[in-house]
Amino acid sequence: MKKDKILELNQTLRTALGEALRDNRNMAEQVRQLEEEIKKLKRISTTDFMTGLGNKMAFDKTLESSIEDYLATGKKFTLAIIDLNDLKKANDIGGHEKGDSLIKSAAGLIHHTIRNNDYAFRIGGDEFAIILSGTENGKPFEKRLHSLAEKSNISLSIGWASTSHVKKSCTSQSIIKEVLFELADSNMYLQKSLYKKKVLPRQ
Numbered sequence: 524m525k526k527d528k529i530l531e532l533n534q535t536l537r538t539a540l541g542e543a544l545r546d547n548r549n550m551a552e553q554v555r556q557l558e559e560e561i562k563k564l565k566r567i568s569t570t571d572f573m574t575g576l577g578n579k580m581a582f583d584k585t586l587e588s589s590i591e592d593y594l595a596t597g598k599k600f601t602l603a604i605i606d607l608n609d610l611k612k613a614n615d616i617g618g619h620e621k622g623d624s625l626i627k628s629a630a631g632l633i634h635h636t637i638r639n640n641d642y643a644f645r646i647g648g649d650e651f652a653i654i655l656s657g658t659e660n661g662k663p664f665e666k667r668l669h670s671l672a673e674k675s676n677i678s679l680s681i682g683w684a685s686t687s688h689v690k691k692s693c694t695s696q697s698i699i700k701e702v703l704f705e706l707a708d709s710n711m712y713l714q715k716s717l718y719k720k721k722v723l724p725r726q
Contacts, residue, residue: 573627593686599659600658606650608679632672684702686699
């Protein structure tokens with residue numbers, strides 16, 4: 524084969540290799556962009572747009588995952604349900620903008636109260652849920668949150684239940700979820716009832 528033919532072939536191979544490398548880089552960048560877009564969509568799908576906390580879907584998944592860990596490893600946790608008092612009054616006086624501002628303020632307090640390994644969610648209009656990891660005592664969290672809320676002139680009703688309230692023999696995820704949610708919810712409504720009757724001071 525003549526020398527110039529060999530040189531021409533080498534040049535063709537180098538060009539093809541360069542194009543292949545560029546194509547690979549382009550494909551890698553496209554994959555990276557797609558992965559970022561997927562992460563962004565996942566965040567959007569599990570985040571409450573008003574407060575930045577997790578939404579109801581994220582809460583359900585996290586609670587189920589916490590129950591799975593509890594059954595598999597015995598890792599304890601506490602579920603807290605929080606309701607914002609006097610939201611209707613705020614809406615009546617200042618309109619929905621005032622009500623939305625109150626919800627955001629309550630979410631901010633909750634966010635600042637939880638630890639790095641805890642999870643906070645907005646699961647309804649003025650209702651929030653917290654999963655406290657590694658503890659079966661929600662009282663310290665309740666006290667911290669009430670203290671912050673009082674300083675901000677915000678009233679909250681808080682109820683909680685932990686894995687200590689679940690029978691050791693219970694291995695049903697659905698039953699554990701029902702027990703924890705119903706107990707925390709009923710404790711929250713008891714506190715709200717006492718607040719409405721003015722048995723409890725304003726938080």
